[in-house]
Each structure stands twice: as structure tokens, then as C-alpha cells.
Amino acid sequence: MAMENFKQFLFALATAVLVGFVSIFFVLRWVFYFKEGLAWDGGLAEFNWHPVLTVTGFIFLQGIAIVVYRLPWTWKCSKLMMKFIHAGLNILAFVFTVVSLVAVFDFHNSQNIPNMYSLHSWVGLAAVILYTLQLVLGVCIYLVPLTPTYLRAAFMPLHIYSGLFVFATAIATALMGITEKLIFGLKDSKYKDSPPEATFVNVLGVLIVVYGAIIIWIVTRPSWKRPSEQVLVSLSTSPRESDGTKVGFGLSQQTVCVDPEGGREARKRSGKLEDSGQVN
Amino acid sequence: MAMENFKQFLFALATAVLVGFVSIFFVLRWVFYFKEGLAWDGGLAEFNWHPVLTVTGFIFLQGIAIVVYRLPWTWKCSKLMMKFIHAGLNILAFVFTVVSLVAVFDFHNSQNIPNMYSLHSWVGLAAVILYTLQLVLGVCIYLVPLTPTYLRAAFMPLHIYSGLFVFATAIATALMGITEKLIFGLKDSKYKDSPPEATFVNVLGVLIVVYGAIIIWIVTRPSWKRPSEQVLVSLSTSPRESDGTKVGFGLSQQTVCVDPEGGREARKRSGKLEDSGQVN
Numbered sequence: 001m002a003m004e005n006f007k008q009f010l011f012a013l014a015t016a017v018l019v020g021f022v023s024i025f026f027v028l029r030w031v032f033y034f035k036e037g038l039a040w041d042g043g044l045a046e047f048n049w050h051p052v053l054t055v056t057g058f059i060f061l062q063g064i065a066i067v068v069y070r071l072p073w074t075w076k077c078s079k080l081m082m083k084f085i086h087a088g089l090n091i092l093a094f095v096f097t098v099v100s101l102v103a104v105f106d107f108h109n110s111q112n113i114p115n116m117y118s119l120h121s122w123v124g125l126a127a128v129i130l131y132t133l134q135l136v137l138g139v140c141i142y143l144v145p146l147t148p149t150y151l152r153a154a155f156m157p158l159h160i161y162s163g164l165f166v167f168a169t170a171i172a173t174a175l176m177g178i179t180e181k182l183i184f185g186l187k188d189s190k191y192k193d194s195p196p197e198a199t200f201v202n203v204l205g206v207l208i209v210v211y212g213a214i215i216i217w218i219v220t221r222p223s224w225k226r227p228s229e230q231v232l233v234s235l236s237t238s239p240r241e242s243d244g245t246k247v248g249f250g251l252s253q254q255t256v257c258v259d260p261e262g263g264r265e266a267r268k269r270s271g272k273l274e275d276s277g278q279v280n
Numbered sequence: 281m282a283m284e285n286f287k288q289f290l291f292a293l294a295t296a297v298l299v300g301f302v303s304i305f306f307v308l309r310w311v312f313y314f315k316e317g318l319a320w321d322g323g324l325a326e327f328n329w330h331p332v333l334t335v336t337g338f339i340f341l342q343g344i345a346i347v348v349y350r351l352p353w354t355w356k357c358s359k360l361m362m363k364f365i366h367a368g369l370n371i372l373a374f375v376f377t378v379v380s381l382v383a384v385f386d387f388h389n390s391q392n393i394p395n396m397y398s399l400h401s402w403v404g405l406a407a408v409i410l411y412t413l414q415l416v417l418g419v420c421i422y423l424v425p426l427t428p429t430y431l432r433a434a435f436m437p438l439h440i441y442s443g444l445f446v447f448a449t450a451i452a453t454a455l456m457g458i459t460e461k462l463i464f465g466l467k468d469s470k471y472k473d474s475p476p477e478a479t480f481v482n483v484l485g486v487l488i489v490v491y492g493a494i495i496i497w498i499v500t501r502p503s504w505k506r507p508s509e510q511v512l513v514s515l516s517t518s519p520r521e522s523d524g525t526k527v528g529f530g531l532s533q534q535t536v537c538v539d540p541e542g543g544r545e546a547r548k549r550s551g552k553l554e555d556s557g558q559v560n
Contacts, residue, residue, distance in 0.1 A: 117474045119458055119485040126486075161500065165493060172452035172489075176459045178399055183463050194397045205399040206406075209452075213445060220441065 003072040004223040013067070016214040019207055020060045026204040027055040034197040035185070040103075042110030049103035051177065057096020058131075058170045059208060063215040065089035066167060069226040070218055082226075083142060090135055097128055120176035127169040134162050164216060171212040178205045283352040284503040293347070296494040299487055300340045306484040307335040314477040315465070320383075322390030329383035331457065337376020338411075338450045339488060343495040345369035346447060349506045350498055362506075363422060370415055377408055400456035407449040414442050444496060451492040458485045 003009060031038060031048040038052065039045035068074070068086050108115050116125065141147050141155050182191045182198050189195040218224060283289060311318060311328040318332065319325035348354070348366050388395050396405065421427050421435050462471045462478050469475040498504060 114472050114474070117472050117478065119455060119462070119482045122482055122486060123455065123489060157501075161497060165496075168448055169489070172448075172455055175399060175403065175452055176455050179456045179459045180463070182399070183460070192394050192397050194394070198397065202399045202402055206402060209403060209449070216445075217441060221437075 006072065009070070009072070009218070009221075009224055012214055012218050013071075016063065016067070016211060016218065019211045019214065020063065023204060023207045023211055024056055024060060026200070026207060027051050030197070030201055030204065034200070042106060044107075046103050046110075047107040050100045050107075051174075051181070053096045053100035053103070054170070054174060054177070055204075055208065057093040057100065058127075059167075059174060059211065061089055061093035061096065062167055062170065063211060065093060066163060066215055067218050070224050075226055087135075087139060087143060090138075094131060094135055097131070101125075101128065118176075118180060120173060120180055123169060123176065124173040127166050127173055130162060130169075131166045134159070134166060164219070168212060168216070171208055174208055175205050178202070286352065289350070289352070289498070289501075289504055292494055292498050293351075296343065296347075296491060296498065299491045299494065300343065303484060303487040303491055304336055304340060306480070306487060307331050310477070310481055310484065314480070322386060324387075326383050326390075327387040330380045330387075331454075331461070333376045333380035333383070334450070334454060334457070335484075335488065337373040337380065338407075339447075339454060339491065341369055341373035341376065342447055342450065343491060345373060346443060346495055347498050350504050355506055367415075367419060367423060370418075374411060374415055377411070381405075381408065398456075398460060400453060400460055403449060403456065404453040407446050407453055410442060410449075411446045414439070414446060444499070448492060448496070451488055454488055455485050458482070 031052055035048055036043070036045040038048050040049075065086055068089060069082055074082055074085075105115055107113075115121065137155070138159060141152055141159070178201055182201055186195060186197060189198075191198050311332055315328055316323070316325040318328050320329075345366055348369060349362055354362055354365075385395055387393075396402065417435070418439060421432055421439070458481055462481055466475060466477060469478075471478050
């Protein structure tokens, strides 16, 4: 199925993935080159799991989970399979996030540092609680087959909004975390003297914002939405003619997409018009 | 003109305005009760203009500017007048923001503190530059009468997205600013010991996030959009019958809304269906 502005989509997606990978590279280099590396010893190397796992899980993986329905090469896959991938990626991101919280609480307790005193911790914990709620409700409403369709429909705007809210809040929390760590954690210099570590980690913060901005751009373009219904008819009716079998309808492994909601769909996919309704 | 879910809209709007006002009260109490008050003396009291003006202008006023088209009691006003209000509020917010920047640069220079070293300053300045661009482009494209309609339409998705991006980034920047100030600025205690000032200002941070969340919720509900075209016909054809004049059509100061784009409009306003297209 063709996607409107496919090249622009590919460019946006490729940039997001690239920026995401560079962010992960930056957080790893921060931890291994500038800091104490990774370990599970109650010390600073245990703390370091916190930024590594939040950037990788709560931000990068969650972002990928958010855009996974938008990939046009998955539109041939069944919706149920895509839901499992969406849920699976989110659950993986959630596990990363929980381990990252365990690391920081364990580090604080070992070092007799109080927990939950900073705005970073308040907003971050609120985001994780909302994420938990989002996962539980999402699975109950969209994966349990018993849930009635009207409930799925009624909850969808909230599911979309709260998903993007948690994602954006995770990014804002990371920015606060970077700020805290660059004030508390620099060894032989101060943040205000802009040592190389500070500049490097500031760039990580900017990369995370850019990643989030592209993901939210992709997911809010109406013309890039997955078609709402799609029946894949893989007609294997054209074996090689040399087989001597009858060739049916001249179709060869062709994908036919039947859209039972044609009107709504056509309207939804005319994203430009949709967005520009108020320009007079 | 009737609005779908009007009570829910009113509740969301009232909550946003209330939370916004409480945020402004919190930042003023922070500055006057916990800190040095306000002055323009190159000292800490000058710095204090920075949080006061960013919370009031860059966050509260910008948020109001964003939702101003959604107020159903303004739907009788001409679109041009609403554009001027939208632009005017944004320009006011911009002036507040610029003065808040002058305050902090002036304070830094007076105290020999370097400028632009922190992630807060990087992301914040980027947001202000984008906001400037947004204002200039917004005025040129939507208020200069010469701009062709196709350009207005083509730019609208970007105008909406970048407006909300700047707004969200302003909030994330405020959270970093609070974090910095509570680490650097507490006098007789440390952030980790949770003195009353720290807890109070953390609550301010949470309030700002809640304000932003409600504003973005309001502005992204399709059913709460201002109708795209509206011709107001105030038919003053029904003066008091005691006047003895002829009563025309039985209409008394009635507002008739003519929607030249009926189909598109009806579709746009069925927001629930729109959002719930992918629930199967």
C-alpha cells in the first residue's frame, strides 16, 4: 500500500533512528569514558545504569514502540501482530525503566542519600506510574478479546494522548537528570566552567529532545497513519507458467487491500487538508 | 454555536486557568517569601525576574494564546480579530520572555557568572529562537493579507506543531531551571534535605506540568476546534412588537452560522470517530 510523502516519512524515520542511536552512544560514552563504567556494587558504577537504561528504554525503545504502526512495510501484517509488537516493545522499555529505578534507589540507599527529594524524582516517578497504568489499561482494553469495541473506541483518544504525554515527560525528566548529574557529579571542575564532560552531556540532552521531536512529528501526521482496516489477500494463483497449471486472473503474489471504511479512510489520509482547515 | 462536550471543555479550561494562576502565585511567593524579592540591581533580586516572567509569560500567557481559538464564546467574533488576539498574546508572552532573559544575562554579567553553559540555557535559548521564528513567520503568513491561501494551508501543520513544541520545551526548560536553582540557590540547607522551600518549588514544577498537559489536551481535541468558516448574520429584524414594525422570519438577534465547508466541518467535529478509527 502506497504511503503519502513516503520519502519524507523515510527521511524522518531514518533521522529519528540515527539520532536515537547516537544518543545511546553518547550515554554509553559518558558512562564509560567520563565516569565509572557499569557495575552492580552500590557505588557510582551502579548509579550509571540509571541514565543508560532510561535513555535506551524509557526514551529510545518507547519512541520506537510509538511509531511502529506507522511503518508502511508492516501494513501487510495483521493488526493483532502489530499490537503485540507495540505492547512488547513497551513492556521491554518498561523493564529497562524499572531496572533503572532499582539501580538508583539501591545506590542512594547504599550511600545514605535520601530518595525522592528532587523535582526530577517526582516527575520521573509520576511518569513511570502513568506508564504502568498505560500498559495495564492498554493490554486489558486492546489485547483482551472480550473488551467491547465501543470501549476500545472511547478510550483511544486518551490512550494516544497519555502515551505521548508519558514519552514527553520521560524526556523532560531526563533533561532534569542530566542537569542534576552535571552539578553533583563533575569531579575536578564545575558545570559553569564548561569542562568537556559538561558540553558532551549537554549535547546528549539536545539529542534526546531532537529524537522526541521527530517521533512526535511522525506520529501526529494524519497522512502517515496505518490504514484502519486491511484485508490481505495473497493470491498465489500465478505459479510459473512452465508448471503447466492454469493461470488465474493474471495476479501474481499481489496484495489486495480492501478498505471497508473507504470514505473515512480517504478522508483521514488527506492529512494536508485536514490540518489546514483553519487557514483563512 | 453549540460545542460538543461543552461542560467537559469548560471544566478543562477552568482547571487550566486555575492551575496557571496558582503557578503564578507560587512563583511570586517563592520570590517574595523564600528569596530576595524583585529589583533591577544586578543582584539576586534581579535574577528573580527570570522565573517570574518565564512562568507568567513564556508558560501561562503562551498557553492562553494557544487555546484562544477554542473558546466557543469567541466563535461569533471574526477570525481576523481572533488572529490579532492570538498574535497579541503571543507577542506579550514574547516580551515577558525577552525581559526575563535580559534579567538573567545582566545578573550573570554583574556577578561574573558565565552565560550559556547549562543544558537549561541551551534548550531555553533554542526555544526562544524558535518562538521568535514562529512569531515572525506566523505574522507574515497569517496576518499579511498578500500571502496566498495555498501557502497558509501548507504551513498550518508546521505552525501548529512548532507552536506546541515551543510550549512543551518552555515547560521542560522551566523544570531544569527549578532543578538548578534549588541546587545552587538554597541558603541554609541542601536540596536533598527537603527544606520547605525545596518542597514548595517542586510543587510549582508539578503545577507547570499539569498546566501544560491540560492546555495540550484542550488544543488537540478535534471536536473542540473553532469552526473553519463562519458567517455571522446578526438579524436585527425582530424589534419589539410594540414598535409596530414588521417582524421578519421570527428571528430575534439570532446568530446564523453558515458553513461553506459543511462536509469537512461536520467530519472534523466528529472528533470521537476521528480519533477512534484504529481500534479494531
